[in-house]
Amino acid sequence: MTNAFEKAASMERDNSMTRRFLADAGIGPGMRVVEIGCGGGEVTQLLAELVGQSGRIVAIDREPGALAIARQRMRERHIEHVQFVQCDLTAPAAALTAYAPGSFDALAGRRVLMYLPQPAATLRHLANWLRSGACIVFEETDTTLVPGRISPMPAHDRAATWMRSMLLAEGANVHMGFALPATLVQAGFAFERIRAEAVIQGQGTQFPLSALLKLMTPRIVQHGVATESEIEAAAQEIDAEANDPTVVYVSAVAFCATARMP
Numbered sequence: 001m002t003n004a005f006e007k008a009a010s011m012e013r014d015n016s017m018t019r020r021f022l023a024d025a026g027i028g029p030g031m032r033v034v035e036i037g038c039g040g041g042e043v044t045q046l047l048a049e050l051v052g053q054s055g056r057i058v059a060i061d062r063e064p065g066a067l068a069i070a071r072q073r074m075r076e077r078h079i080e081h082v083q084f085v086q087c088d089l090t091a092p093a094a095a096l097t098a099y100a101p102g103s104f105d106a107l108a109g110r111r112v113l114m115y116l117p118q119p120a121a122t123l124r125h126l127a128n129w130l131r132s133g134a135c136i137v138f139e140e141t142d143t144t145l146v147p148g149r150i151s152p153m154p155a156h157d158r159a160a161t162w163m164r165s166m167l168l169a170e171g172a173n174v175h176m177g178f179a180l181p182a183t184l185v186q187a188g189f190a191f192e193r194i195r196a197e198a199v200i201q202g203q204g205t206q207f208p209l210s211a212l213l214k215l216m217t218p219r220i221v222q223h224g225v226a227t228e229s230e231i232e233a234a235a236q237e238i239d240a241e242a243n244d245p246t247v248v249y250v251s252a253v254a255f256c257a258t259a260r261m262p
Contacts, residue, residue: 017197018110018139019046021256025137030054031105034126036092037061037112038084041070047108048079057082058104060095089116093125101128106135113183114140114167114176123187127261134261136189141252142177143167148198148250155237156201156249159213162225162234166216169223177255189259199252201242208242209251210235 022043027033029052038044038059047057059082061067067084074082087095089112096103107126113119123136130136147153147160167174176183177196184191201209213220217231226234241247 015042015046017254018043019050021139021195022046022050022108022137025106025108025256025258026135027051027106027108027137031135032056032103033058033106033108034096034104034129035059036089036107036109036122036126037115038070039063039066041073041084043108043110044070044082044084045073045077045079048074048082051081053081055081058085058096058099059083060085060087060089060092062087062089090118090122091125092122093128096126096129099129102131104129104134105131106137108137110139111141113138113180114173115171117171119173119176120183120186123184123189127188130261132261136184136259136261137256138180138184139254139256140176140180142196142255143174143252144178145253146250149248151247151249153241153247153249155234155241156209156251158234159209159238160251162220162231163213163216165225166220166223169225170219177253180255180257184257184259188262190262192258192260194255194257196253196255198250199254201249201251208239209249210238210242213238 027050031051032055033047033051035044035047035057038061044057044059064086067086071084085095107130116122143164147157164174181191181194213231213235217228220226221228
């Protein structure tokens with residue numbers, strides 16, 4: 001599954017945050033991990049680095065174009081312990097029929113459950129392939145608490161509103177971060193904990209909101225949320241507003257929840 005959030009995730013800040021989430025959840029050397037919604041392979045690469053050559057990653061996505069990008073990413077980095085499988089994410093168990101029950105030590109994903117119509121059911125389909133005590137870790141973007149600021153930043157607010165409207169038009173659950181614990185419990189897992197980290201604009205390696213807005217332009221326009229000219233004007237205003245490094249603007253919140261297979 002590919003989206004602008006996945007493309008933005010290639011930035012170092014975002015990946016370092018996800019790496020922390022994965023490592024803190026217990027992903028480590030020698031583990032066998034299933035990743036759903038791998039997109040272009042940013043998280044796949046992190047998982048592969050954490051489990052090392054003695055581990056194995058099976059990464060699943062429904063989009064062949066995204067999988068082609070992910071495979072190329074692994075080739076460029078000489079990562080060979082990853083298997084990519086094209087499969088409908090509403091029935092991902094079909095991708096694991098070659099493996100025996102209990103074959104995997106962990107199940108992971110980033111920004112994927114928010115796009116699934118029945119995320120708990122999808123996770124339940126995968127439980128048969130997880131060993132007892134297996135780690136489940138999912139990171140989701142949530143817009144419930146944003147935008148967050150004390151200084152007026154109207155162009156930033158306008159962009160945040162457009163992107164939220166676009167996600168809603170696409171059927172995404174913009175409150176998936178808050179819904180993570182309940183989703184994991186409904187899937188039959190033993191919930192452990194949830195944490196969150198704010199995405200703050202203007203912090204050097206942070207993906208700029210104006211660039212993210214431009215990246216999302218086709219989707220925003222497609223759903224009639226804003227026009228290309230409105231987006232271009234807003235992007236210029238955002239850059240002007242961001243000139244003051246002392247102003248704090250929270251554009252998103254990333255939630256990460258962990259659970260265990262009983």
